[in-house]
Amino acid sequence: MNIYVLMKRTFDTEEKIVISNGRIEEEGAEFIINPYDEYAIEEAIQLRDEHGGEVTVVTIGSEDAEKQLRTALAMGADKAVLINTEDDVEESDQFTTVKILEAFFDDKEYDLILAGNVAIDQASGQIGPRLAEKLNIPYVTTITNLKIDGDTAHIERDVEGDVEKLDASLPLLVTCQQGLNEPRYPSLPGIMKAKKKPLEELELDDLDLDEDDVEPKTKTIEVFLPPAKEAGKVLEGEIDDQVKELVSLLRNESKVI
Amino acid sequence: MNFSFNEDILFLKRNVKDFIQTEVEAVAMDIEKEDKIPDRIITMSKELGLFGLSIPEIYGGLGIGMVGKCALYEEIGATHNGYTTLIGAHTGIGTVGIVELGNKKQKEKYLPPMARGERIGAFALTEPSAGSNASNIKTTAVKKGDKYILNGTKHYITNATIADVFTVMAVTDSSKGAKGITSFIVEKDFPGFKVGAVESKMGLKGSQSAEIILEDCEVPEENVLGEVGKGYVNALKILTNGRAGLAARNLGSCQKLLDLSITYTEEREQFGVPIIEHQAVAHMIAEMAVEIEALRSFTYRVAWMVDEGEKVIKEAAMLKLYGSEVYNRVADKAVQVHGGIGYISDYPIERFFRDARITRIYEGTSEIQKNIIAGQLRKEYE
Ligand SMILES: Cc1cc2nc3c(=O)[nH]c(=O)nc-3n(C[C@H](O)[C@H](O)[C@H](O)COP(=O)(O)OP(=O)(O)OC[C@H]3O[C@@H](n4cnc5c(N)ncnc54)[C@H](O)[C@@H]3O)c2cc1C
Ligand SMILES: Cc1cc2nc3c(=O)[nH]c(=O)nc-3n(C[C@H](O)[C@H](O)[C@H](O)COP(=O)(O)OP(=O)(O)OC[C@H]3O[C@@H](n4cnc5c(N)ncnc54)[C@H](O)[C@@H]3O)c2cc1C
Numbered sequence: 345m346n347i348y349v350l351m352k353r354t355f356d357t358e359e360k361i362v363i364s365n366g367r368i369e370e371e372g373a374e375f376i377i378n379p380y381d382e383y384a385i386e387e388a389i390q391l392r393d394e395h396g397g398e399v400t401v402v403t404i405g406s407e408d409a410e411k412q413l414r415t416a417l418a419m420g421a422d423k424a425v426l427i428n429t430e431d432d433v434e435e436s437d438q439f440t441t442v443k444i445l446e447a448f449f450d451d452k453e454y455d456l457i458l459a460g461n462v463a464i465d466q467a468s469g470q471i472g473p474r475l476a477e478k479l480n481i482p483y484v485t486t487i488t489n490l491k492i493d494g495d496t497a498h499i500e501r502d503v504e505g506d507v508e509k510l511d512a513s514l515p516l517l518v519t520c521q522q523g524l525n526e527p528r529y530p531s532l533p534g535i536m537k538a539k540k541k542p543l544e545e546l547e548l549d550d551l552d553l554d555e556d557d558v559e560p561k562t563k564t565i566e567v568f569l570p571p572a573k574e575a576g577k578v579l580e581g582e583i584d585d586q587v588k589e590l591v592s593l594l595r596n597e598s599k600v601i
Numbered sequence: 602m603n604f605s606f607n608e609d610i611l612f613l614k615r616n617v618k619d620f621i622q623t624e625v626e627a628v629a630m631d632i633e634k635e636d637k638i639p640d641r642i643i644t645m646s647k648e649l650g651l652f653g654l655s656i657p658e659i660y661g662g663l664g665i666g667m668v669g670k671c672a673l674y675e676e677i678g679a680t681h682n683g684y685t686t687l688i689g690a691h692t693g694i695g696t697v698g699i700v701e702l703g704n705k706k707q708k709e710k711y712l713p714p715m716a717r718g719e720r721i722g723a724f725a726l727t728e729p730s731a732g733s734n735a736s737n738i739k740t741t742a743v744k745k746g747d748k749y750i751l752n753g754t755k756h757y758i759t760n761a762t763i764a765d766v767f768t769v770m771a772v773t774d775s776s777k778g779a780k781g782i783t784s785f786i787v788e789k790d791f792p793g794f795k796v797g798a799v800e801s802k803m804g805l806k807g808s809q810s811a812e813i814i815l816e817d818c819e820v821p822e823e824n825v826l827g828e829v830g831k832g833y834v835n836a837l838k839i840l841t842n843g844r845a846g847l848a849a850r851n852l853g854s855c856q857k858l859l860d861l862s863i864t865y866t867e868e869r870e871q872f873g874v875p876i877i878e879h880q881a882v883a884h885m886i887a888e889m890a891v892e893i894e895a896l897r898s899f900t901y902r903v904a905w906m907v908d909e910g911e912k913v914i915k916e917a918a919m920l921k922l923y924g925s926e927v928y929n930r931v932a933d934k935a936v937q938v939h940g941g942i943g944y945i946s947d948y949p950i951e952r953f954f955r956d957a958r959i960t961r962i963y964e965g966t967s968e969i970q971k972n973i974i975a976g977q978l979r980k981e982y983e
Contacts, residue, residue: 415616529616529620529645529648529649532613532616532650532653532663533662536663
C-alpha cells in the first residue's frame with residue numbers, strides 16, 4: 345500500500361505563548377508534531393506493517409520542520425518530504441496549503457492519505473477535506489478506527505461522542521481523531537536509523553507553482569490571546585446568602601444567566 | 602575544545618527526556634508506594650531501546666559512545682532512582698562485561714536479546730565476606746570435564762530477581778589470590794542456580810537486590826568470560842567503565858532536585874516574599890547549581906576521555922566519588938529549602954534524599970574511590 349501522511353509542525357499549546365506584532369513569537373516557543381498528525385503517522389505505520397508498502401510523510405514549512413520529519417522517520421515512516429516555502433511564501437492560508445499539496449500529489453500514486461483532524465495551532469480542520477475534493481477522492485473525517493480489507497476501508501468515526509460506522513473505497517483520505525491509536529515514542533535505534541532514510545526537499549518551483557498561484561484567499565486581521573484569568577472570588581457567610589449573592593453575580597456581573 | 606552534543610545525541614536525549622518526564626515521572630510516587638515498577642513502564646522502556654544503551658549496533662544496541670550514553674543516563678537519572686537503577690544496572694555492570702570481554706560467540710548469543718530487554722543482565726561480585734575487599738571472594742569454581750562447578754553465595758545483587766544473565770566472579774585457583782579469580786556468564790536456568798532472600802532497603806524502591814546461591818551450579822566452559830585468572834581485573838574494568846554512567850545518573854537526579862527547588866522557592870512565600878528572596882535560601886540554590894555545573898563538566902570530560910581511548914582509572918574514581926558526594930549535598934539542600942515538605946513522603950524530595958545515600962556505597966564506596974585515587978597518584982609521582 346502506498347500511504348501518505350500530511351504532517352504539520354506546530355507550537356506546543358501547552359507551553360507559554362507570546363504574541364508580538366500580531367504574530368506568535370517563535371523565539372522560545374516549543375515546536376512539536378501536531379498531536380493529531382501523530383495519530384495519522386502511527387496509523388500509517390501500523391497499516392504498513394500489516395499490509396506492506398511504504399509510508400511517506402509530507403510537510404510544508406521551513407527547514408525547521410526537518411526535526412519533526414526526522415521524528416516521524418524515527419517512529420517508522422519510510423520517507424519524508426519537506427516542501428520548503430520559506431523563500432517563496434510570505435503569507436499563507438488553507439488555500440495555499442491545499443494548492444501546494446494538490447500539486448504535490450498530482451503525479452503520485454496513493455492508496456491512502458492520512459491527516460490530522462485539526463492542527464492545534466489554527467484548528468481549521470480544512471486541509472484534509474479540501475485536498476480530497478481537489479484530488480477527487482472520497483474522504484472521512486475524525487476517524488477512530490480503521491481496517492483495510494482489499495479496496496475497502498471499514499471505518500469508525502467520532503460524531504460528537506457517538507460512533508458512526510461506514511465503509512469507503514480506496515483511494516481515500518481520512519483525518520484522524522484522538523482514540524484512533526496510541527502513538528509510539530520513536531525508539532532510540534529508530535532515531536539512529538532515521539538518519540539514513542530519505543528526506544526529500546522540494547520548493548514551489550519543483551511543483552511548477554509560483555508565488556501568485558498560492559496567494560492566500562483570506563487575510564489575518566488580528567491575533568490576540570484570550571483575556572488573562574483573573575483571581576477567583578470566595579463567597580462567605582450563611583449558605584442562603586451565598587446562594588443569593590452567587591445568583592446575583594451570575595446575572596448582573598458576568599451576565600451568563 | 603567543543604562542549605556541545607552532536608545532533609544525534611541531542612535528538613536521542615530529547616526523546617528520552619520526553620519519555621522519562623511524561624511516562625516514568627507520572628508513576629514515580631506509585632513506584633515508591635508499591636515498591637514495584639509497573640510492567641507497562643518496563644515494556645515501554647524496552648520498546649524505546651533503553652535496554653540496549655551500551656550494546657554495539659551490530660548486536661542490536663544503540664552503538665553510541667560514552668558521551669552519548671552519559672547524556673541519556675542524565676535523563677534517566679531525572680526520575681525515580683529505583684527505575685534508574687534497574688536500567689542502569691542492566692546497561693552498566695550487567696551488560697558491559699560481555700560487551701568488553703566477551704568473545705564473538707558469547708556476544709552473538711547474549712547481546713541481541715539483552716539489547717531488546719528480553720534478557721536482563723546483572724553483576725555478581727559482592728559476598729558477605731567480600732564487599733570493599735572484593736578479592737576476598739569465597740565462591741569457588743572447579744573444572745570438571747567441559748564444565749565448571751560453582752559453589753558459593755553472593756549478596757546485594759541488583760536485578761537478581763528479574764535477571765537472566767549474570768556476570769559472576771568466582772575463585773578458580775585459591776593459591777593465587779586476586780589472580781586466581783575468573784569471571785563467568787551464568788544463566789538463571791543453569792542447574793544449581795537459585796535466587797535467595799530479597800533485601801528490604803532504605804530506598805531504591807522498585808529495584809530489587811537479592812542473594813544468589815550457587816549450589817554445584819553447572820557452567821559450561823565456553824561461558825568463561827575473558828581469560829581464566831583475570832576475573833578480578835575484569836571486575837575492576839567493568840566497574841571503572843560503569844563509573845561515568847553512575848555519575849551521569851546522579852547528575853540527572855541533582856538537576857531534577859534543582860528544578861524542583863527553584864520552582865518551589867519561587868512559589869512558597871514566608872515573611873511576605875517568595876522564600877528564594879531570602880538570601881539564605883538563594884545562596885543554597887546557588888551552591889546547588891554551582892556543584893551541579895561542576896559535576897556536569899567533569900562527567901562529560903571523563904566520558905570524552907573514555908571515547909578517546911584514554912586510561913581513566915583515576916578520573917573515573919574521582920568522578921564516581923564527586924558525583925555521589927555532590928548528589929548527597931544537593932539532596933540535603935533540596936530538603937532544607939523545602940522546609941517541612943522536604944521531609945514528607947507525599948513529595949518526592951525525601952525520596953531522592955534517601956536514594957542519594959546508596960551512591961556513596963555501591964559500585965565501590967567513597968573511601969575505596971579515595972584509595973584508588975591516592976594509589977594512582979602515588980604511581981604517577983613514583
Ligand atoms: C542496594 C545495593 C545494591 C548493590 N548492587 C550490587 C550488585 O549489583 N552487584 C554487586 O556485586 N554488589 C552490589 N552491591 C554491593 C556493594 O557494592 C557493596 O555493598 C559495597 O561495595 C560495600 O561493601 P560492603 O557492603 O561489604 O561494606 P564494607 O566493605 O564492609 O565497608 C564498610 C565500610 O568500611 C569502609 N572500608 C572498607 N574497606 C576500607 C578501606 N580499605 N579503606 C577505607 N575504608 C574502608 C567502607 O568504605 C565502608 O564505609 C550492592 C549494594 C547495595 C546496598
Ligand atoms: C515531621 C515534622 C514534625 C513537625 N512537628 C510540628 C509540631 O509538632 N508542631 C508545629 O507547630 N509544627 C511542627 N512541624 C512544622 C515545622 O516546625 C515546620 O515545618 C518548620 O518550622 C518549617 O516551616 P515550613 O515547613 O513551613 O517551611 P518554610 O518556612 O516554608 O521554610 C522553607 C525554607 O525557607 C527558609 N526560610 C523561610 N523564611 C526564611 C527567612 N526569613 N530567612 C531565611 N530563610 C528562610 C527555611 O529556613 C527553609 O529552609 C513539624 C514538621 C515536620 C516535618
